[in-house]
Amino acid sequence: MKISGKPLFHRDQRGDSHEKRKLYAAYELAYTLVDFGAAFCFVVGSVMFFSEAWMTPGTWLFLIGSILFAAKPTIRLVREIRLLQMGDAKDVAKRQD
Numbered sequence: 207m208k209i210s211g212k213p214l215f216h217r218d219q220r221g222d223s224h225e226k227r228k229l230y231a232a233y234e235l236a237y238t239l240v241d242f243g244a245a246f247c248f249v250v251g252s253v254m255f256f257s258e259a260w261m262t263p264g265t266w267l268f269l270i271g272s273i274l275f276a277a278k279p280t281i282r283l284v285r286e287i288r289l290l291q292m293g294d295a296k297d298v299a300k301r302q303d
Contacts, residue, residue: 223292225292226289226292229285229288229289229292230285230289233281233282233284233285233288234285236281237278237281237282237285240274240277240278240281241274241278243271243274244271244272244274244275244278245271246271247267247268247270247271247274248267248268248271250264250267251263251264251265251266251267251268251271252264254267
């Protein structure tokens with residue numbers, strides 16, 4: 207599938223409008239924040255596993271980190287759908303050929 211003549215998840219945004227570049231950047235920021243949040247949860251959760259008393263909170267941080275990692279592809283897919291909606295969707299099928 208393509209957006210504005212480019213395949214999905216294509217990083218080159220030079221030919222796009224300011225609005226599309228701004229949307230792309232916002233989703234990349236969200237993706238990066240989720241990535242940092244997941245990494246933080248895993249690092250802190252790992253340290254907590256050194257103590258028996260902190261094992262349960264550490265397990266919760268592992269679960270939260272896993273959920274955050276699972277959210278990452280969702281963020282990218284939603285971004286691509288939003289960009290597709292901003293383009294001329296009636297010509298998408300023609301570009302598939």
